[in-house]
Every structure is written in structure tokens, then in C-alpha cells.
Amino acid sequence: MKNSYDEAVKLLTSQGKFYINLGLERISALMDLLGNPQDKLKCIHVAGTNGKGSVCAIIATILSESGMKTGLYTSPHIFDYTERIKINGIDISKIDFAKYVFDICALADKNNIHLTEFEVLTAVMFKYFADNSVDVVVLETGLGGRFDATNIIKSNLCSIITHIDLDHTERLGNTKSKIAFEKAGIIKPNCPVFTSEGYEEIKDKADECNSLFVMVAPFEDTTNLSLKGTCQQENLSLALAAVRYLFPQISENTIQEALKEVKHPCRFQVCRDDLIVDGSHNPNGVMALSESLDLYYPDKKRCFVFGCLKNKDYGKMMQILFSKGDEIYFYHFNNKNSCSVEELKYACDFPSKEFKSLDELPSDCLKIICGSFYMLNEIVPETLVR
Numbered sequence: 001m002k003n004s005y006d007e008a009v010k011l012l013t014s015q016g017k018f019y020i021n022l023g024l025e026r027i028s029a030l031m032d033l034l035g036n037p038q039d040k041l042k043c044i045h046v047a048g049t050n051g052k053g054s055v056c057a058i059i060a061t062i063l064s065e066s067g068m069k070t071g072l073y074t075s076p077h078i079f080d081y082t083e084r085i086k087i088n089g090i091d092i093s094k095i096d097f098a099k100y101v102f103d104i105c106a107l108a109d110k111n112n113i114h115l116t117e118f119e120v121l122t123a124v125m126f127k128y129f130a131d132n133s134v135d136v137v138v139l140e141t142g143l144g145g146r147f148d149a150t151n152i153i154k155s156n157l158c159s160i161i162t163h164i165d166l167d168h169t170e171r172l173g174n175t176k177s178k179i180a181f182e183k184a185g186i187i188k189p190n191c192p193v194f195t196s197e198g199y200e201e202i203k204d205k206a207d208e209c210n211s212l213f214v215m216v217a218p219f220e221d222t223t224n225l226s227l228k229g230t231c232q233q234e235n236l237s238l239a240l241a242a243v244r245y246l247f248p249q250i251s252e253n254t255i256q257e258a259l260k261e262v263k264h265p266c267r268f269q270v271c272r273d274d275l276i277v278d279g280s281h282n283p284n285g286v287m288a289l290s291e292s293l294d295l296y297y298p299d300k301k302r303c304f305v306f307g308c309l310k311n312k313d314y315g316k317m318m319q320i321l322f323s324k325g326d327e328i329y330f331y332h333f334n335n336k337n338s339c340s341v342e343e344l345k346y347a348c349d350f351p352s353k354e355f356k357s358l359d360e361l362p363s364d365c366l367k368i369i370c371g372s373f374y375m376l377n378e379i380v381p382e383t384l385v386r
Contacts, residue, residue: 096128
């Protein structure tokens with residue numbers, strides 16, 4: 001069917017749009033043509049290297065449970081683009097998604113504005129949330145912050161900056177300080193910022209914007225939180241600090257009940273007693289995965305299925321993850337930047353095999369699928385993680 005969801009996906013993933021080009025000029029021009037729907041929305045804006053998606057999911061669930069109509073924008077998706085845009089936990093329909101994509105692309109083409117995939121998605125999200133009169137939007141940056149398409153907003157309820165580490169260094173800089181500077185770009189004048197790390201770049205930007213700077217210690221009790229993993233205490237502490245500051249009327253009972261309902265698939269997700277799926281895709285992410293495995297499964301024999309993009313430090317990632325005696329399988333997934341099995345084997349210190357199917361993995365060990373979000377939909381049945 002013309003203008004169907006599948007056709008919209010083909011358009012988004014076409015050579016003309018499926019690339020990264022940071023900057024706000026194109027998205028600004030388009031949003032002007034749309035009447036700047038983002039200016040009608042109240043946003044909580046979240047940036048960071050790791051943890052930002054979990055923070056967003058926690059906040060959105062609490063706000064929804066408290067009765068607010070809550071929009072949530074995250075990336076990447078695992079199975080469908082519609083996962084990225086939700087209202088009160090419900091994905092945008094494929095029919096609506098396709099209509100917004102084609103309408104926005106047609107408007108951009110008519111005005112000679114060459115949008116990237118992420119810019120189209122961001123425009124779809126802002127227009128969809130404005131059309132549906134959401135009360136609050138929980139907004140995750142795609143890459144960086146300062147020049148990310150989500151940063152088209154002029155103000156926000158608050159900014160949140162999660163853990164910062166080296167990732168996307170070719171675009172954001174090769175030191176944590178440079179990356180912190182880029183993330184700090186989401187801080188807006190007179191809008192508070194919450195963070196758990198004291199980078200001078202974030203403090204300086206908060207001072208420049210006359211914005212309240214709040215350092216959050218990772219002390220919250222994660223007992224009721226449905227998300228597992230050692231990193232979640234820090235994520236939960238950031239989320240709750242922001243919620244309690246912005247919405248003091250939300251009761252503690254509502255908060256604690258909401259934490260039981262938080263969903264954020266493929267982040268240290270225990271799918272079966274013997275299967276964990278984790279989209280850890282950089283050294284810091286696999287460090288958190290390794291710590292969580294040591295905490296929850298200290299004596300369990302491990303079997304890893306690992307695939308990775310070439311632009312990641314996969315050698316370091318494997319050094320952190322793998323130990324002598326682990327069963328190691330490598331997977332080359334359907335992405336032009338996916339490492340080949342041979343490249344991964346060459347960089348690995350331990351014996352390894354090529355992954356064929358979950359059924360072929362040994363039954364007497366804990367199976368961990370990790371390394372890249374982009375491979376998960378090729379390996380993991382959707383019914384296991386939804």
C-alpha cells in the first residue's frame with residue numbers, strides 16, 4: 001500500500017536520509033514551516049553517554065501513573081520505529097507514523113530542506129505530541145546535545161545529564177570534558193539541571209544560563225524498580241530528584257508503584273532464567289553489564305553472543321567482558337558497519353565460534369546477548385523482550 005509503514009521505513013533508511021549530520025539549521029527551518037509545535041510543549045530533556053534511556057523511561061512512567069498525559073521520545077528502537085514515540089506507554093500507531101513521516105518529508109522536499117532520518121523522526125515526534133496535547137514530553141537526545149535535533153526547544157522544565165564516557169568521539173570529542181561540553185548544550189536559561197557528575201563544563205554552562213545546578217548522589221533504593229543492573233541506582237536517583245523537584249504533588253506511594261511498571265527493553269533484561277539481553281554498546285556499558293553479572297550471577301558459567309559496530313572500541317569491550325572459561329560466540333549482523341566474525345575473533349584473547357542460532361548454544365550456562373542494539377532484532381524473538 002502506498003504511504004504505508006513499510007514505505008515510510010524505506011524512506012527513512014534510504015541513502016538520502018540514513019546518515020548523521022549534526023546541526024540545528026535544517027530542523028529549525030522545518031519546524032518554522034510546521035508552526036513550531038515544540039514551543040507548545042513542556043519538556044524534560046535528557047542527555048548522557050549511558051543511562052539516559054532508563055532515566056527517561058522511569059520519569060515517563062511516574063508521570064503517566066500520576067495522571068499526566070506523557071510523551072516519551074527515545075532511541076534507538078529494537079523492532080519498530082514506532083517504539084521511539086509513545087504517549088502514556090503506547091507506541092504511535094504505524095498508520096499515524098507513516099502519515100507524519102510522509103507529510104513532513106513532503107514539506108521538507110517542497111522547501112528544499114534535506115533532513116536526516118533522526119531529524120524526520122524528531123519532527124514527527126514534536127508534531128505528534130503537540131497534536132495530541134500531551135502535558136509533558138520526556139525527551140532523550142539522539143547524539144550529543146548541543147547540536148542534536150531535539151535541542152530545537154528554547155526552554156525546558158529541566159535538563160538531566162547522566163553518566164558521561166567516551167563514545168562517538170569522532171563527533172563529540174576525544175575527552176570526557178569535550179563530551180561533557182556537548183551534553184551541557186541542552187541546558188537552557190533559568191531551567192534547572194540535574195547531574196550525578198561534577199564536570200566543570202556542566203557547571204559553567206549552568207552558571208552562564210543562570211540555571212540551578214543540582215548534584216545528585218546515587219542513594220535511592222532500587223527494590224521496587226523493575227529495571228535491574230548496578231547502574232540503575234544512579235539512574236533512579238537522577239530521575240527521582242527531577243520528579244520530586246518539578247512535581248512535589250506526586251505522592252511517594254504513586255512513585256513506588258510506578259517503579260514496578262517501568263519498561264525499557266534490552267537493558268540487562270532477564271528474558272528467561274538462562275538468558276539476558278543487554279544493549280551495552282560501549283566500554284562503559286559493558287563494564288556495567290560485567291558488574292551486574294558479577295553481582296547477580298557470581299558463580300554461573302557464562303556464554304556470550306557478541307556483535308559490534310566497527311566504530312566502537314570492541315577490543316576494550318571484550319577485554320572487560322570475557323574471561324577464561326567463557327563460551328564466546330560472535331555475530332555479524334545486517335549493518336554496513338557491523339564487525340565481521342573474523343575481525344572480532346582476531347581482537348579476542350579467547351577461543352570463539354560464529355553464532356548461528358540460540359538453539360545451538362550450550363544449555364548448562366547463562367546466555368548473554370550484548371554488544372549492539374542493532375543486532376538484537378535478528379537474534380532475540382520479540383515475544384521475549386516486549
